Amino acid sequence: MPYRPKTTIEQWRILQAVVDAGGYAQAADLLNKSQSSLNHAVAKLQSMLGVELLEVKGRKAFLTEAGEVMLRRSRMVTQQIEDLERLADTIDKGWEPEIRIAVELAYPKQYLYRALQTFYPQSRGSRVQIIDSVLTGTAEIIQEKRADLVITGQVPRGFLGEPLCITRFVPVIGSQHPIASQGKVELAELSQQLQIVIRDTAQKPQEQSGWLKSEQRWTVDNFYEAIEILQLGLGFCWLPDFSVQAGLHDGSLQLVDLASGGEKLAPMALLSPYEEQLGPGSRLLRQCILAAHTNEQSKEIACTINS
Incomplete structure (x- = not known):
């Protein structure tokens, strides 16, 4: 006889939502479903598999060791389904x-x-x-x-x-900044200055670049906002060289003359x-x-x- 699945794609998607959202209540809001229906779906999933996937501690649901393995594999399956449906949509349209x-x-x-x-x-x-x-x-x-x-x-x-292509990032300050006429600047000294950084657009940002070493930071949405702040003589910022050409040309900006590590390539x-x-x-x-x-x-x- 052909194999008949015990579980459904919807049950696995609900499990993923509960884990990603951090609990049944949050997942219910995200999926626009009742919390009881999500509880029932996950309970039935565990019952059909005969494996405990989640354990609830307080108001949060945590994966068991078996749950971590099953969840990881389930994401591959649901992604394949999404890709298949997207392929059908592309072929059709x-x-x-x-x-x-x-x-x-x-x-x-x-x-x-x-x-x-x-x-x-x-x-x-x-x-x-x-x-x-x-x-x-x-x-x-x-x-x-x-x-x-x-x-x-x-x-x-x-x-x-x-x-x-390769984008060249350079450290930039406004011409009115206190260190603008200082000459060579050590990286450790620069890290003591206010740093202007561009906001990471991830839902869960991870500071992995190693550039965010200053204790005092102001975060903005784009390069234009950063440049306007720099032109007031406030802070420094690592910026793509193409974004600061006008400011360097008119003298409102200048490159920080670092003793070492004067640019970063992306x-x-x-x-x-x-x-x-x-x-x-x-x-x-x-x-x-x-x-x-x-x-x-x-x-x-x-x-x-x-x-």
């Missing part, structure tokens, strides 16, 4: 009506805009949604597959990216979180982005040869 592209804030967007200029005449009316993301927020989008294309400075394990890459289900419009836009970088590199090579 053909050219996608909307393309979502998540872009790391540290990526120089002029390349993307050139690509969109090439893409537009062939876009067949597809809407394009550009999502700005920062640090682990970009990795989160990739892992949760919330965009068709992603430009990132950190390629998560298990994914492959097409290299695009390689940018283009990837698709679900390659097999990528629609024709997204594939075309990806080609346009890659071509924008290839054309720029060709120009740089030509200039070198001519000089």
